[in-house]
Amino acid sequence: MKRGNLQVGISAIKGFNDLLPFESGLWQFIEQTARKVFSRYGFQEIRVPVVEKTELFCRSIGDTTDIVEKEMYTFADKGGNSLTLRPEGTAGVVRAFIEHKLYALDSLTKLCYMGPMFRHERPQKGRYRQFHQIGVEAIGSTDPMVDAQVLHLVSRLFQELGLTEPSLQINSLGCPVCRPTYRRALVNFLSGCQDALCADCRRRQATNPLRVLDCKVPGCILATQGAPTISDYLCPDCDTHFSGVQGYLNAADVPYSLNSRMVRGLDYYTRTTFELVTGLLGAQSAVAAGGRYDGLVEQLGGPSVPGIGFALGVERVALLLGDRSFEQVPDLFVAVMGDSARKTGFRIMSGLQDAGLRVEADAEAKSLKSQLRRADKLKARYSIVIGETEIETNKVTLKRMADGEQELVSLEAVELAAKITGGSML
Template sequence: MPDILPPEAFFRQFLEQKARILFQRFGYEEIRTPILEETGVFTRSIGEDTDIVEKEMYSFVDRGGKQVSLRPEGTASIIRAYIEHGWHNSGDICKLFYLGPMFRGERPQKGRLRQFHQIGVEIIGSTHPYVDAELIVNIKLLLNEFGINDFTILINSLGCAKDRMHFKKALQDYLSTKDSKLCDNCRRRAKINVLRVLDCKNTMCREVVKKAPNILAYLCDGCKKDYVQLKDMLSEMEVSFKEKTDLVRGLDYYTGIVFEIIHPLLGAQDAIAAGGRYDALVKQMGGPDIGATGYAVGVERLLLIAKQDTKVSLKRLLIIPIKDEYLKDAFLLARKFWQNKVSCDVDHMKRSFKGQMRKAHKEKRKFVAIIGEDELKQGKLLLKDMETGEQELISFEEAVGRLTCRDRACPCP
């Protein structure tokens, strides 16, 4: 569970704000749920036989004698809140997004930590496949916002409960003939949660899965229609995708359409984002029988591949007094910039002029404002662009006009 230090913390804040702006464009509203929930919220939703519940949740008994857990994912808490606050009584669709830390006691590896962060969306109240298409478009635009374009969208359908029952039987029959070729985990999974075999990354298991029954052959007419409608709509919206018939999700609540976004830079754990439909979960957790769908993006994985714009820096301007005697004037100038919502600071370590310029280069400052006797007499400052080397003697008002950040997503003051 590492600390998040600057400048990464600032870049994360920038990404989160970019996401918020995009989500608001889609009409999604932010929800914040507790990090700590009653354990039953997760066992009822995620599934008692999943790796998350069996091995990875951080759970303990609180002082009141309740079994509680740090949330391992976001959906279960949101559905709990949706039911608890009676939002289903409005009869309207509910579109929510969330950002925050999750916790799983799994083996740390590239892009996978015990405390990790997710950005996610949940749409509750509709079973129409066009809603799933909307989510996939939303993910695509979100990744594009972060400079990520070379990803692949994978889709599949797990069908309805009856479809899965027939498919699971066929899959178990097939795997029973391949028992010696499965890893130890998959031999166990084949008996208690057979769909999880399809998700195994073991090379031998992947070879077995290649010849396994195809779930699409077991879809009922209704589920086939939904799947075709999704594919048609994605094509109409010019969203490229690939079908992956062994794509399943690691949580038991998924039904129907599922999807995953992968990127080649992430290696074996190549998923940046994933999601799908969970039409039975609201009822399963005590609410009405209504459809729902959603997705989550792993922020740590996103950071591994996002195009980090070096211009996104909280330390945009450094004010440099030529001599110590002008340090007071430098601070008075900084106060005026702060009042005008320009991010800046002053070096008060009594460095030489050259030392202050080295500091500006080291910290990748975009601009420096130099003040000395001539500048103060004229009521101006010398503004230097550290990237181009160009400098100009300008008024304070002109400097504010150039330095004011106009990026709505940038958390500059």
């Protein structure tokens, strides 16, 4: 089947990928590690729809963000409602939190989720139109300890994934009280050095001035060297909160660095924001990111409840983890010769599978050689050959594939299982 030739076959759409058998083990490792770590912190899984009313995302993410303006998969359903494929996870989780009044159950709700997100962007390394996020949301408290707990969790999760390279960077974006002041100061500063800025940044100056601090153009980095820093403009509450977070991080030896130029793309972020950044993924440096969203729940029609969360990009983590192999090899391969042996072999195989062993056989009646060749290819730990002799004597040779050592054992599932799992062979 050739791609791009509709007459020959249909291919997946741009930016939508298949996860093939030889890579799914890696994803399962990521997901299992996340579940394991999350449960230690008391986060429970929530599963929300992949499609929501468009309005939910407009109101949460922000009408003027790139995500809402040009990246959403939006369509009308048959009833004329405007729906969209979720571009991120927090909005839907918060919607469910409000809709089911989870705030009435506990003062702090800790949720986690994993699943596909959709953004109509041009695909590139580490960026796809359907991508997957694993995230958590802790809703109900402004206490800096909650921030620190989420950050500790993130840091721990990456450790357990075996990734030490991505480094944790944190910042505080302030709140609706102090951010406007800072923004004004920044705009003021930028208008003084307009000529030194790139075209994009001159545009950003009006649309999203904080973004200028994040520009990669050397001229802009130089020009904004003396720009006002958000930390100098935090109101007393935000300042106390941010130093509180750092105090907890220090107390628990969570490694991090301050990045006062870090900006987040979604409108709902307040105060603590953070990213796990890496230099190994080309332009996609953020492997995980998140922050506090103290006004979001109320903004979406819920009670005035603060929250904080983060999400990691599964594809990006998978890229960092690389070619690590997670293949599952069979414990035993059953080769057979002759029709009656096929039945016996099937009986043995089934019995061992019932006992919890991974057992393979060749589905087709092939030569013994090709059956064993398959055993080798599958990297089976042991193999047996069942023929007339074995059936007559009720004994079979159990062969350890790694070194060819053999032992005669009785042709019964229980005995074979004991030999294989016990590892007591020879």
